[in-house]
Amino acid sequence: MAVALVIGSPQLCAQDVPESRSGVRLILGPTERAVNNGDPTQWYPHALLELTGQLQTLDQDQVSIITAGQSVPERYAAARLVSAELLQVPDDQQRAIQSFRDGEMTKALTELVNVVSSPDPQSRPAVWRQQWLSMLASQAAMRSGRGEIALELVKQLDKRPLPMFVIALVPVDWTGVAGDNLFEPAAAMASSESLLVKLVAASWLIRSPKYRAAAEAALTRLAAQQDRPVVAKLAAHLAWRSKSPTETKDTFSRERSVVDQLPLALQTGPLLSLLDVARRTSQPDEVKELELALRYAAPTWHPDLPKNP
Numbered sequence: 410m411a412v413a414l415v416i417g418s419p420q421l422c423a424q425d426v427p428e429s430r431s432g433v434r435l436i437l438g439p440t441e442r443a444v445n446n447g448d449p450t451q452w453y454p455h456a457l458l459e460l461t462g463q464l465q466t467l468d469q470d471q472v473s474i475i476t477a478g479q480s481v482p483e484r485y486a487a488a489r490l491v492s493a494e495l496l497q498v499p500d501d502q503q504r505a506i507q508s509f510r511d512g513e514m515t516k517a518l519t520e521l522v523n524v525v526s527s528p529d530p531q532s533r534p535a536v537w538r539q540q541w542l543s544m545l546a547s548q549a550a551m552r553s554g555r556g557e558i559a560l561e562l563v564k565q566l567d568k569r570p571l572p573m574f575v576i577a578l579v580p581v582d583w584t585g586v587a588g589d590n591l592f593e594p595a596a597a598m599a600s601s602e603s604l605l606v607k608l609v610a611a612s613w614l615i616r617s618p619k620y621r622a623a624a625e626a627a628l629t630r631l632a633a634q635q636d637r638p639v640v641a642k643l644a645a646h647l648a649w650r651s652k653s654p655t656e657t658k659d660t661f662s663r664e665r666s667v668v669d670q671l672p673l674a675l676q677t678g679p680l681l682s683l684l685d686v687a688r689r690t691s692q693p694d695e696v697k698e699l700e701l702a703l704r705y706a707a708p709t710w711h712p713d714l715p716k717n718p
Contacts, residue, residue, distance in 0.1 A: 432496040433464045435474060437489040438673045457491065457673075467493065467537045469570035491673045492574045492709050493537060502534065502542065509545060509712070514553035521546035540571055544578040548712055551580040551587075556594030556613070560606050567603040573674035576639060577709050580609055581647070583678045584685040584713065587613040596620055599627065604640045607631060611644070615651050625651055642671060646679045650686055658690040665695075673708040681713050 437458040462476035472490050473482035505520035525539045543566055550559035559580050595610035608631055614624035631644035649664050668679045680703055687695040704715050
């Protein structure tokens with residue numbers, strides 16, 4: 410299955426696309442100032458901001474939206490954006506997403522790629538939506554054993570800046586379950602220029618007896634690089650979880666604090682990783698807390714989240 414994505418300029422993500430007229434729902438986190446200057450005695454978390462309306466722009470710098478009764482866009486820093494979703498999802502997208510949720514990964518992969526690859530630019534989803542759907546396709550590719558396609562999708566997506574809620578869906582193996590059939594595609598792509606591809610490949614190879622040492626070295630390099638701070642933070646967490654059970658148990662509380670400092674849009678994957686480590690190192694209190702948090706208050710959706718009863 411050949412994959413070639415054609416995604417336009419991020420600055421055009423909300424204009425001239427029919428689906429954008431249906432409206433969007435944005436979830437934004439608190440400002441950095443509110444978090445850092447908040448009352449230290451308050452026990453409750455800072456509230457999220459939910460907005461619905463017509464999306465105007467969504468790029469690496471800012472998001473703007475016209476809400477009901479307003480004529481002038483409200484503008485926010487893109488770093489605050491936790492998630493963005495359509496209020497009305499087109500039928501072809503809905504079918505593809507449902508196939509994914511039903512576990513029909515081969516079918517979902519085909520449908521998702523078809524949705525974002527229409528030869529007519531006007532019939533494609535908005536750019537931010539193309540990016541999210543394409544990253545979901547990379548998840549479907551990984552979960553159906555098509556590692557080469559998953560990494561190729563990530564490589565193509567990483568050619569331009571991505572919203573953090575899209576990066577949150579990158580097919581990193583957060584819980585150490587990557588199949589052996591993913592090792593060779595990961596090894597073949599491990600030298601990619603894309604730092605996101607390097608991150609994903611290393612997360613798969615960390616379970617491989619043959620490639621484990623190289624994967625650990627790759628994560629160390631990614632955590633030390635300064636060009637992509639988001640990649641560095643995610644790599645640092647993966648490097649931590651690859652340590653011995655004794656080391657991870659002894660430093661668990663500290664790592665939990667580090668994960669809590671990540672942007673909200675990026676926390677769900679590392680929280681799933683923490684839950685897996687807590688289970689493997691027999692920490693029942695931490696397991697119970699993380700299970701409840703992920704079941705009922707996960708910052709963003711992730712395919713590995715437990716389903717609500």
